[in-house]
Amino acid sequence: MKIIRYPVTQNSSLRAWSAADEYILKELAAMDTSGKTLAICNDRFGYLGTHLSHLNPYTVISYKSQEASLLMNLQNNDVKPDPDKFLNSLEPVPERIDTGLMIVPKSLSLFQFYLQYLHRSLADDGILICGFMTRHFTPQILSLAADYFEHVEQSLAWKKSRILKLKGKKEAPVYEAVESIPFLFRDGIEQEIRQYPGVFSSGNIDYATQFLLENLVIEEDEKTILDLGSGNGVIARAIQLQKAGAEIHLIDDFILAVESSRLNLDPDKAHFHWSDSVEDIGNVEFDLVVSNPPFHFEHEVNSEVTVDLFREVAGKLKPGGRFLCVANKHLGYQPYLKKFFTSCIISSENNKYIVYESKKGS
Numbered sequence: 001m002k003i004i005r006y007p008v009t010q011n012s013s014l015r016a017w018s019a020a021d022e023y024i025l026k027e028l029a030a031m032d033t034s035g036k037t038l039a040i041c042n043d044r045f046g047y048l049g050t051h052l053s054h055l056n057p058y059t060v061i062s063y064k065s066q067e068a069s070l071l072m073n074l075q076n077n078d079v080k081p082d083p084d085k086f087l088n089s090l091e092p093v094p095e096r097i098d099t100g101l102m103i104v105p106k107s108l109s110l111f112q113f114y115l116q117y118l119h120r121s122l123a124d125d126g127i128l129i130c131g132f133m134t135r136h137f138t139p140q141i142l143s144l145a146a147d148y149f150e151h152v153e154q155s156l157a158w159k160k161s162r163i164l165k166l167k168g169k170k171e172a173p174v175y176e177a178v179e180s181i182p183f184l185f186r187d188g189i190e191q192e193i194r195q196y197p198g199v200f201s202s203g204n205i206d207y208a209t210q211f212l213l214e215n216l217v218i219e220e221d222e223k224t225i226l227d228l229g230s231g232n233g234v235i236a237r238a239i240q241l242q243k244a245g246a247e248i249h250l251i252d253d254f255i256l257a258v259e260s261s262r263l264n265l266d267p268d269k270a271h272f273h274w275s276d277s278v279e280d281i282g283n284v285e286f287d288l289v290v291s292n293p294p295f296h297f298e299h300e301v302n303s304e305v306t307v308d309l310f311r312e313v314a315g316k317l318k319p320g321g322r323f324l325c326v327a328n329k330h331l332g333y334q335p336y337l338k339k340f341f342t343s344c345i346i347s348s349e350n351n352k353y354i355v356y357e358s359k360k361g362s
């Protein structure tokens with residue numbers, strides 16, 4: 001089978017799967033899977049879902065780009081997708097499963113969220129197989145697994161990867177998925193910002209985001225505003241506080257981010273988009289787009305997605321519209337922004353972060 005990544009990348013070191021995925025397939029090939037019900041979590045580019053499509057597994061989709069990647073790979077390999085088998089990570093599997101598969105995510109709290117998710121639907125005699133690259137191992141992976149299962153068996157390393165086989169369900173521990181982060185907005189309003197596991201900047205509001213918010217001044221005529229890569233929605237919330245009448249849109253690739261932001265804004269007063277592309281936001285053009293854009297994706301750093309988003313923003317701004325974007329100084333985004341926008345200046349900076357103000361000519 002030929003598996004490729006979506007979005008496509010020019011970086012030949014970035015792959016659509018790792019040895020941990022191959023190890024899971026190898027393990028599964030040695031098991032009797034006939035008539036068994038299967039669910040797959042955190043299959044980022046659809047490698048497992050495509051290879052195991054003959055078993056008609058449930059696939060838990062957390063990222064819109066993951067769904068696009070899986071659909072593309074199924075199609076490229078002449079497999080018809082079964083939409084009833086695609087679940088988002090807040091929808092429980094609608095039946096008992098015999099086997100759960102998971103690539104261990106970078107965020108341990110997201111690992112626990114997926115453990116909780118799969119454990120809930122797993123048959124008492126079921127098995128959960130988790131794969132990871134040995135260099136990403138931390139002992140907490142074992143201790144979290146042991147909170148849910150009597151038997152936690154770690155394999156030998158194979159091609160620098162390992163798998164865990166988890167059996168013997170314990171009673172699930174008491175679990176609260178949503179964390180609360182106290183935050184004081186510039187106008188003196190204090191609010192608990194709530195977020196699901198794996199959403200950007202657990203434990204505190206990111207310092208780059210804070211720097212952006214300290215310097216965010218919305219102009220009088222800016223009424224249609226987008227928070228791009230909105231995470232828990234803290235930027236959109238600050239905009240709402242500064243400009244109550246604005247039409248605010250939020251977009252994020254990660255379902256748990258979008259659902260977090262719904263907890264932090266009045267859901268009737270904002271438009272939430274679960275998507276990885278600004279172009280998916282219907283027929284709206286923006287006066288202002290504000291962003292702390294993504295550049296980390298699990299264990300990878302990849303500016304291609306960021307630069308693509310810049311290009312998309314330029315296409316979605318009204319003439320005269322502005323794009324405010326904060327970034328670590330070392331990322332050096334200005335040449336890219338200058339390519340897509342009529343002008344790009346540094347509107348604020350400190351020793352670590354820069355806020356770029358890019359404008360589209362009127």
Ligand SMILES: C[S@@+](CC[C@H](N)C(=O)[O-])C[C@H]1O[C@@H](n2cnc3c(N)ncnc32)[C@H](O)[C@@H]1O
Pocket residue numbers: 200201206209228229230231232233234235251252253254257275276277278291292293294295305309
């Ligand atoms: C640096 S975080 C910023 C989150 C939030 N705005 C904040 O300041 O806390 C970037 C966000 O972009 C999201 N993201 C990644 N790729 C994306 C894409 N192609 N389209 C939209 N959002 C994306 C990530 O899920 C993440 O929530």
